[in-house]
Amino acid sequence: MSRRTDKITDENIVRLLEGRNFAFLATVRKDGSPQVTPTWIDRDNDTILVNTAKGRVKQKNVSRDPRVSISLVDDQNPYSMVTISGKVTEQTSQGADEHIDKLARRYLNADKYPGHSPDIKRVILKIKPEKIFFVPPRYQQYLSKRNHNMG
Amino acid sequence: MSRRTDKITDENIVRLLEGRNFAFLATVRKDGSPQVTPTWIDRDNDTILVNTAKGRVKQKNVSRDPRVSISLVDDQNPYSMVTISGKVTEQTSQGADEHIDKLARRYLNADKYPGHSPDIKRVILKIKPEKIFFVPPRYQQYLSKRNHNMG
Numbered sequence: 001m002s003r004r005t006d007k008i009t010d011e012n013i014v015r016l017l018e019g020r021n022f023a024f025l026a027t028v029r030k031d032g033s034p035q036v037t038p039t040w041i042d043r044d045n046d047t048i049l050v051n052t053a054k055g056r057v058k059q060k061n062v063s064r065d066p067r068v069s070i071s072l073v074d075d076q077n078p079y080s081m082v083t084i085s086g087k088v089t090e091q092t093s094q095g096a097d098e099h100i101d102k103l104a105r106r107y108l109n110a111d112k113y114p115g116h117s118p119d120i121k122r123v124i125l126k127i128k129p130e131k132i133f134f135v136p137p138r139y140q141q142y143l144s145k146r147n148h149n150m151g
Numbered sequence: 152m153s154r155r156t157d158k159i160t161d162e163n164i165v166r167l168l169e170g171r172n173f174a175f176l177a178t179v180r181k182d183g184s185p186q187v188t189p190t191w192i193d194r195d196n197d198t199i200l201v202n203t204a205k206g207r208v209k210q211k212n213v214s215r216d217p218r219v220s221i222s223l224v225d226d227q228n229p230y231s232m233v234t235i236s237g238k239v240t241e242q243t244s245q246g247a248d249e250h251i252d253k254l255a256r257r258y259l260n261a262d263k264y265p266g267h268s269p270d271i272k273r274v275i276l277k278i279k280p281e282k283i284f285f286v287p288p289r290y291q292q293y294l295s296k297r298n299h300n301m302g
Contacts (some may be wrong), residue, residue, distance in 0.1 A: 009193055022224055022229055024187055024189075024222055025174035025187075026175075026177035026185035026186065026187035026220070028179065028183065028184065032179065032183060032216075032218075033179065033216075033218040033220070033236070034177035034178055034185045034186075034218060034219060034220045035177065035185075035220050035234075035236070036175055036176075036177035036185075036187050036221065036222045036234065037234060038222055038224050038229070038232055048299075065183075065184075067183075067184040067185060067186045068185060069177070069184070069185045069186050070187065071187045072187055073189050078173055078189070078297055081189055083186075083187065083188060085184070085186070097280040101194050106199055108158050108290060108293035108294075109293060110293050111227055114290070123184055134249075136203075139259060139265070142259035142260060142261050142265075143259075148215075
């Protein structure tokens with residue numbers, strides 16, 4: 001039912017990462033407790049990109065401890081999912097404003113990201129995947145039944 | 152745009168917790184790194200319930216460190232979300248098989264949970280919320296435009 005792969009360039013993973021699926025990014029706080037937050041996500045070859053802003057909880061957390069875990073479910077079948085563990089290996093502001101506009105086009109179909117502000121300094125987190133766990137679609141029979149009943 | 156509340160019995164939070172929204176549960180591994188996984192979620196008054204199985208990563212993690220973070224987005228507007236930090240205060244197998252059947256009815260519209268097995272011992276994690284962060288629906292104008300374009 002599930003399998004390990006070591007490549008986010010696997011076509012199943014790419015489809016999940018390049019859809020409009022939200023990613024849930026877990027980081028660790030200063031006191032060692034976990035923190036999770038929904039985020040847009042992107043991919044540049046074998047690197048995962050998350051666009052955040054300087055001073056946000058996740059940005060501060062990964063500056064202290066770069067280890068992250070990311071989970072996405074497929075909006076077409078939420079029982080298909082991928083979990084990726086990895087590390088933030090670089091943070092950059094270069095191109096970060098343009099990058100959030102690109103994500104806004106994909107996720108919102110907006111021309112530009114609507115949240116730009118001179119007070120917000122955007123940062124791209126570059127994440128190197130280390131472990132990938134993928135579950136292909138399942139439970140289709142229930143989902144079609146559910147949708148039928150809902151319609 | 153966002154606000155803190157200390158009650159999961161707030162009507163906005165209840166609606167998110169009792170819909171068919173997946174929750175993303177973050178826990179901490181033995182080495183201190185974060186782990187996140189999608190899960191069904193339930194509520195019993197002011198306690199959050201997650202139904203897992205003995206030996207699963209999240210069950211082992213919370214047995215070591217009970218601190219968790221949970222994030223949900225609204226499937227009607229994914230820009231409305233809640234993040235809940237709290238602790239697992241109890242684990243019980245009592246009623247856990249019936250409870251996963253109840254969740255399967257809600258999430259899958261199935262009569263029974265399809266994954267029962269004599270080898271799987273189900274466990275309910277009872278989570279006491281400590282901090283709650285809620286973001287009400289936003290970006291509606293983009294979502295309707297997006298749906299229009301997709302249709």
